[in-house]
Amino acid sequence: xxxxxxxxxxxxxxxxxxxxxxxxxxxxxxxxxxxxxxxxxxxxxxxxxxxxxxxxxxxxxxxxxxxxxxxxxxxxxxxxxxxxxxxxxxxxxxxxxxxxxxxxxxxxxxxxxxxxxxxxxxxxxxxxxxxxxxxxxxxxxxxxxxxxxxxxxxxxxxxxxxxxxxxxxxxxxxxxxxxxxxxxxxxxxxxxxxxxxxxxxxxxxxxxxxxxxxxxxxxxxxxx
Amino acid sequence: xxxxxxxxxxxxxxxxxxxxxxxxxxxxxxxxxxxxxxxxxxxxxxxxxxxxxxxxxxxxxxxxxxxxxxxxxxxxxxxxxxxxxxxxxxxxxxxxxxxxxxxxxxxxxxxxxxxxxxxxxxxxxxxxxxxxxxxxxxxxxxxxxxxxxxxxxxxxxxxxxxxxxxxxxxxxxxxxxxxxxxxxxxxxxxxxxxxxxxxxxxxxxxxxxxxxxxxxxxxxxxxxxxxxxxxxxxxxxxxxxxxxxxxxxxxxxxxxxxxxxxxxxxxxxxxxxxxxxxxxxxxxxxxxxxxxxxxxxxxxxxxxxxxxxxxxxxxxxxxxxxxxxxxxxxxxxxxxxxxxxxxxxxxxxxxxxxxxxxxxxxxxxxxxxxxxxxxxxxx
Numbered sequence: 162x163x164x165x166x167x168x169x170x171x172x173x174x175x176x177x178x179x180x181x182x183x184x185x186x187x188x189x190x191x192x193x194x195x196x197x198x199x200x201x202x203x204x205x206x207x208x209x210x211x212x213x214x215x216x217x218x219x220x221x222x223x224x225x226x227x228x229x230x231x232x233x234x235x236x237x238x239x240x241x242x243x244x245x246x247x248x249x250x251x252x253x254x255x256x257x258x259x260x261x262x263x264x265x266x267x268x269x270x271x272x273x274x275x276x277x278x279x280x281x282x283x284x285x286x287x288x289x290x291x292x293x294x295x296x297x298x299x300x301x302x303x304x305x306x307x308x309x310x311x312x313x314x315x316x317x318x319x320x321x322x323x324x325x326x327x328x329x330x331x332x333x334x335x336x337x338x339x340x341x342x343x344x345x346x347x348x349x350x351x352x353x354x355x356x357x358x359x360x361x362x363x364x365x366x367x368x369x370x371x372x373x374x375x376x377x378x379x380x381x382x383x384x385x
Numbered sequence: 386x387x388x389x390x391x392x393x394x395x396x397x398x399x400x401x402x403x404x405x406x407x408x409x410x411x412x413x414x415x416x417x418x419x420x421x422x423x424x425x426x427x428x429x430x431x432x433x434x435x436x437x438x439x440x441x442x443x444x445x446x447x448x449x450x451x452x453x454x455x456x457x458x459x460x461x462x463x464x465x466x467x468x469x470x471x472x473x474x475x476x477x478x479x480x481x482x483x484x485x486x487x488x489x490x491x492x493x494x495x496x497x498x499x500x501x502x503x504x505x506x507x508x509x510x511x512x513x514x515x516x517x518x519x520x521x522x523x524x525x526x527x528x529x530x531x532x533x534x535x536x537x538x539x540x541x542x543x544x545x546x547x548x549x550x551x552x553x554x555x556x557x558x559x560x561x562x563x564x565x566x567x568x569x570x571x572x573x574x575x576x577x578x579x580x581x582x583x584x585x586x587x588x589x590x591x592x593x594x595x596x597x598x599x600x601x602x603x604x605x606x607x608x609x610x611x612x613x614x615x616x617x618x619x620x621x622x623x624x625x626x627x628x629x630x631x632x633x634x635x636x637x638x639x640x641x642x643x644x645x646x647x648x649x650x651x652x653x654x655x656x657x658x659x660x661x662x663x664x665x666x667x668x669x670x671x672x673x674x675x676x677x678x679x680x681x682x683x684x685x686x687x688x689x690x691x692x693x694x695x696x697x698x699x700x701x702x703x704x705x706x707x708x709x710x711x712x713x714x715x716x717x718x719x720x721x722x723x724x725x726x727x728x729x730x731x732x733x734x735x736x737x738x739x740x741x742x743x744x745x746x747x748x749x750x751x752x753x754x755x756x757x758x759x760x761x762x763x764x
Contacts, residue, residue, distance in 0.1 A: 381561070381711075381760060382735070382760065383758055384561065384562070384563055384639055384756065384758045385639060
């Protein structure tokens with residue numbers, strides 16, 4: 162990931178046009194090619210951005226450097242005119258373990274969504290992979306009283322998972338249509354520290370039995 | 386390295402080898418296809434190889450060598466290029482760290498990957514026997530349809546290959562249906578007894594793609610856990626696959642040997658009718674079959690939604706029976722049998738039924754059996 166703090170102006174040319182006047186901002190250029198521009202406020206939304214697939218071309222002229230970010234499919238462009246660079250560093254972050262889903266985790270999500278009453282009687286599914294600006298929530302559902310519940314699923318539940326769920330809950334609770342949202346941390350095995358943190362934050366913990374979940378097949382008899 | 390080869394010969398060989406290129410290579414060098422031009426036993430040959438640590442593929446074609454050598458280039462890109470070259474002689478040569486492919490007035494330059502980093506392909510195990518390529522492809526196709534697709538039950542994602550002298554038995558199951566096919570073949574050692582569990586998708590792809598030669602040679606090694614491998618060779622193409630670990634269920638015990646009812650239906654009509662009636666059967670709702678003297682009534686759908694019913698001619702020996710199946714599993718079995726008439730054998734409506742093709746001679750037994758578990762009549 163490349164971090165550039167610079168005085169820059171940004172022009173977005175596509176289905177709409179947008180312009181950000183010259184000012185110091187943070188530019189992030191990530192390993193997947195995406196580029197985002199941030200101001201010194203707000204926790205989760207960049208001022209402007211370009212998602213992959215996209216290419217970045219840097220050119221220099223008398224006034225400074227110009228980054229032309231072109232979207233591979235739509236041809237939309239983001240043109241950054243950079244006047245003064247205060248910071249330019251690159252860091253290898255490697256793949257993020259928090260975002261990779263393995264086969265069992267994906268299956269656990271499928272099974273729990275299908276048998277949502279495992280969490281309690283009267284639970285109903287809203288949807289799997291509920292999108293938020295900071296990533297998808299594994300399962301969004303309603304409990305027996307109609308209150309909204311966000312579920313974070315892991316094979317091994319550790320403190321990072323609880324933190325992740327806490328971030329989702331903060332975000333979801335800002336949505337007037339959904340709040341109040343409470344959290345359920347569900348995993349095959351929950352580490353003691355994770356359980357302590359979750360309980361402290363009012364998040365309930367559920368230990369999932371993968372084999373039992375698989376056994377609750379919708380009544381289809383099998384050869385063996 | 387510099388050689389000349391006909392466009393079609395090169396395109397076919399590259400396309401076949403490219404099938405085993407990993408989609409998401411764990412190591413970048415595995416995205417490459419190895420080209421090795423050399424003289425072997427007085428024959429000038431090009432060997433193309435690909436590998437993803439599970440499956441390896443290698444093909445050997447005759448070429449005109451001007452300068453022997455080895456190089457490694459992006460397999461996918463080479464496949465795209467060779468598929469689209471004009472129908473003329475292709476000349477391939479290395480130029481420093483690049484490979485140049487020219488054909489007619491078209492010229493492509495590809496960058497090379499480091500040959501030294503490419504892993505050595507596994508050695509072909511010792512020859513175990515040979516079988517006709519078309520017969521093999523058909524047999525594997527009949528059995529692969531029943532294999533499981535759930536990676537959390539990996540031993541069910543394979544086809545069990547059982548060798549007993551001059552008979553090979555292929556079996557696969559996903560717990561809802563089981564397919565078993567017996568096939569004659571020519572073993573190297575007539576006393577050989579061996580068992581291997583081969584990933585179903587790979588075996589099906591391999592069997593289908595080795596029909597260019599008349600026979601497929603099979604080579605099996607190390608079937609005692611862990612390092613087991615099976616190799617197939619035919620028509621200049623060879624491929625190896627790692628075997629699966631795990632206990633395949635004892636399926637023979639599941640096959641009933643006595644029946645209360647035996648019905649026969651024209652296969653093509655049966656399949657059409659099942660497809661039609663199943664239009665109203667949603668996922669998991671049963672397709673109901675009622676067999677009685679001279680007819681089969683197919684029904685699907687419940688009172689509060691759409692319903693469908695169709696009547697077919699059928700012969701029935703034994704008790705009348707009402708039974709229900711998952712229509713997709715039923716169609717898979719009917720499509721796999723190779724006779725015009727489908728024969729279904731039942732015990733009760735809650736026990737598995739066997740579907741076979743009606744054999745040509747009355748007392749002969751079918752070499753293919755499809756065991757299917759019924760679903761509950763009321764959904």
